[in-house]
Amino acid sequence: MNITNLFKIALRALANNKMRAFLTMLGIIIGVASVIAMLAIGQGSKTSIQNQISTMGSNMIMIQPGADRMGGVRQDPASMQTLKLENFEAIRAQAKLVTAVSPSVSASGQLIAGSNNYPSQVTGANQDYLHIRQLKVKEGSMFTDNDIKTSAKVCVIGKTIVDNLFPDGTSPIGKIIRFNQVPFKVVGVLQPKGFNAMGMDQDAIVIAPYTTVMKRLLAQTYLSMIFASAVSEEYSPMAVDEISQILRREHNLKNGQADDFTIRTQEEISSMLNTTSTLMTTLLACIAGISLVVGGIGIMNIMYVSVTERTREIGLRMSVGARGVDILSQFLIEAIMISITGGLIGVLFGCGISMLVKYVANWPIYIQPWTVLLSFAVCTVTGVFFGWYPAKKAANLDPIEAIRYE
Amino acid sequence: MKKVIELDNIRRDFQVGEEVVHALRGVSFSITEGEFVTIMGTSGSGKSTLLNTLGCLDTPTKGEYYLDGISVRTMTKSERAVLRNRKIGFVFQNYNLLPKTTAVENVELPLMYNTAVSAKERRKRAIDALMAVGLGDRLEHKSNQMSGGQMQRVAIARALVNDPAVILADEATGNLDTRTSFEILVLFQKLHAEGRTIIFVTHNPDIARYSSRNIRLRDGKVIEDTYNTNIQSAAEQLAQLPKNDEE
Numbered sequence: 261m262n263i264t265n266l267f268k269i270a271l272r273a274l275a276n277n278k279m280r281a282f283l284t285m286l287g288i289i290i291g292v293a294s295v296i297a298m299l300a301i302g303q304g305s306k307t308s309i310q311n312q313i314s315t316m317g318s319n320m321i322m323i324q325p326g327a328d329r330m331g332g333v334r335q336d337p338a339s340m341q342t343l344k345l346e347n348f349e350a351i352r353a354q355a356k357l358v359t360a361v362s363p364s365v366s367a368s369g370q371l372i373a374g375s376n377n378y379p380s381q382v383t384g385a386n387q388d389y390l391h392i393r394q395l396k397v398k399e400g401s402m403f404t405d406n407d408i409k410t411s412a413k414v415c416v417i418g419k420t421i422v423d424n425l426f427p428d429g430t431s432p433i434g435k436i437i438r439f440n441q442v443p444f445k446v447v448g449v450l451q452p453k454g455f456n457a458m459g460m461d462q463d464a465i466v467i468a469p470y471t472t473v474m475k476r477l478l479a480q481t482y483l484s485m486i487f488a489s490a491v492s493e494e495y496s497p498m499a500v501d502e503i504s505q506i507l508r509r510e511h512n513l514k515n516g517q518a519d520d521f522t523i524r525t526q527e528e529i530s531s532m533l534n535t536t537s538t539l540m541t542t543l544l545a546c547i548a549g550i551s552l553v554v555g556g557i558g559i560m561n562i563m564y565v566s567v568t569e570r571t572r573e574i575g576l577r578m579s580v581g582a583r584g585v586d587i588l589s590q591f592l593i594e595a596i597m598i599s600i601t602g603g604l605i606g607v608l609f610g611c612g613i614s615m616l617v618k619y620v621a622n623w624p625i626y627i628q629p630w631t632v633l634l635s636f637a638v639c640t641v642t643g644v645f646f647g648w649y650p651a652k653k654a655a656n657l658d659p660i661e662a663i664r665y666e
Numbered sequence: 667m668k669k670v671i672e673l674d675n676i677r678r679d680f681q682v683g684e685e686v687v688h689a690l691r692g693v694s695f696s697i698t699e700g701e702f703v704t705i706m707g708t709s710g711s712g713k714s715t716l717l718n719t720l721g722c723l724d725t726p727t728k729g730e731y732y733l734d735g736i737s738v739r740t741m742t743k744s745e746r747a748v749l750r751n752r753k754i755g756f757v758f759q760n761y762n763l764l765p766k767t768t769a770v771e772n773v774e775l776p777l778m779y780n781t782a783v784s785a786k787e788r789r790k791r792a793i794d795a796l797m798a799v800g801l802g803d804r805l806e807h808k809s810n811q812m813s814g815g816q817m818q819r820v821a822i823a824r825a826l827v828n829d830p831a832v833i834l835a836d837e838a839t840g841n842l843d844t845r846t847s848f849e850i851l852v853l854f855q856k857l858h859a860e861g862r863t864i865i866f867v868t869h870n871p872d873i874a875r876y877s878s879r880n881i882r883l884r885d886g887k888v889i890e891d892t893y894n895t896n897i898q899s900a901a902e903q904l905a906q907l908p909k910n911d912e913e
Contacts, residue, residue: 262781265778265779265781268778269778272767272771276764276765276766276767572762573764573765575762576758576762576764576775577775577779578723578747579721579723579750579756579762580750580751580756580775580776580779580824581747581748581750581751581752581776581779581780581828582747582751582779583743583744583747583748583779584743584744584747585744586747586779659723660718660723660724663723663758663762
């Protein structure tokens with residue numbers, strides 16, 4: 261039996277029952293379209309989270325006091341006093357895979373400028389902090405080494421602070437703002453950054469020299485955090501190891517003793533967020549996959565009914581010389597044609613729905629080529645898988661009984 | 667003359683529950699090329715079983731069957747399908763045309779399962795066969811747009827298209843009115859005159875008058891096998907029939 265003839269036969273059989281073929285296809289169309297649309301939405305949100313995280317500084321490393329995992333009662337890392345200025349100095353001096361390092365202490369309170377006030381935190385850091393957090397000074401300038409040395413009462417502020425303390429639009433540069441009775445002179449304004457992936461306002465920020473915050477605001481000698489920046493994203497795990505060794509040496513920890521500090525990288529945070537969105541994507545894809553399977557069962561159902569309905573036709577084909585394998589191939593080809601055509605239409609629909617979601621609902625959408633290929637392959641396999649049983653049934657019919665079937 | 671069909675002591679048993687039913691109990695005869703044989707018998711005489719055996723749809727339990735010199739008994743299902751495709755043309759009582767399919771596509775069907783025939787040749791042979799049965803003007807008519815007589819003509823054209831060694835007709839006039847039945851018989855007689863071998867299975871004794879030989883079956887055995895020396899012309903009978911009121 262010639263394969264082109266088989267295709268012609270199957271095509272004619274389908275053309276004779278256009279409505280039935282279309283209804284069968286519908287299941288596959290919906291299945292494939294939903295798989296593609298769901299994966300596009302899932303991938304889209306994942307990509308947008310990744311983009312946002314990289315604007316937060318993708319090679320950022322955060323060092324906090326306190327162990328990550330420890331038995332017994334755990335303390336609030338902020339109240340621990342194990343992270344000292346000497347540790348920061350040691351990292352700055354010894355770590356080779358770190359380009360920038362900044363201590364971090366913070367005090368919260370009320371900011372007052374004239375008749376306006378706003379609740380905020382003042383972060384004590386050095387100039388490297390801007391590089392680490394991917395911040396830029398828009399107006400004025402960053403405080404200097406000399407300011408740090410002299411614990412100068414100067415600060416750099418973000419857009420949210422400017423908007424709240426200077427609502428009339430006057431330039432805050434050179435103005436004095438008071439924080440918990442301590443006057444600070446504004447030397448710079450930061451470029452606005454907007455909200456981050458976790459919904460935090462990245463512009464509600466006041467940065468002052470760490471010496472100033474430690475001595476004049478908090479009167480403490482320990483740090484709440486150390487921020488660092490790895491040479492590049494790939495090197496950040498190695499940088500973490502390096503910092504860890506330096507700190508263990510500084511803290512005189514023996515082999516076998518647990519770390520009394522925790523180092524986190526931006527990568528960890530992004531992978532944590534990714535886990536959530538991956539879970540969502542998987543869930544959506546599972547639901548869509550189920551509808552694809554239901555579509556496949558639809559094919560099986562229709563093919564099965566059509567074998568019974570077309571018993572006489574099968575009997576006739578056998579009596580004029582169709583072998584079992586010819587009948588089997590015909591029904592399989594019919595099933596595959598239905599599923600492939602349905603798959604193609606489904607791919608178009610899926611992309612269409614994704615575009616609609618993108619432009620109407622403004623959701624981030626990302627259609628990956630592999631999802632299209634995958635759902636297409638799956639629906640072809642579905643066609644063969646669910647078409648096989650009815651086709652086998654047709655091929656095994658006894659021509660004598662089939663031809664006289666009423 | 668060449669023997670197209672040779673049956674040697676054919677037996678066919680069916681297991682029905684505990685019992686064994688002997689449908690054919692030793693049937694032997696041979697048919698030479700160019701004969702028009704009617705096979706008659708009441709229901710239960712083994713007529714249908716014999717037809718299935720002759721048509722290679724079924725294999726005998728015992729005995730040898732040679733179709734055009736080829737032994738059929740030991741063939742597999744697929745081999746028999748190929749044999750049917752090349753050597754046999756079936757004409758059924760209920761026509762068995764493909765629904766919603768044109769006459770020419772219906773006639774092409776057996777050749778679709780023959781890889782040796784190209785698409786172009788297939789179409790040409792289908793058209794020739796339809797011309798031979800007098801439907802040259804209805805090539806593109808669909809099967810549901812035709813009358814019973816026309817449908818049976820398409821079925822006969824389909825049986826002719828592979829140039830078979832034997833045409834097997836199963837109650838081919840059973841569903842048709844008297845006039846159309848005669849028209850179909852005229853067609854069979856014409857094919858007979860052209861040298862075709864035809865086996866016509868029927869329970870209608872009148873048809874024997876138009877064939878060259880009549881075989882009667884009862885209880886799975888041949889009880890009568892006579893040659894008709896006085897073949898009547900179906901065309902003459904048709905001319906004597908009163909015209910239908912509608913025409």
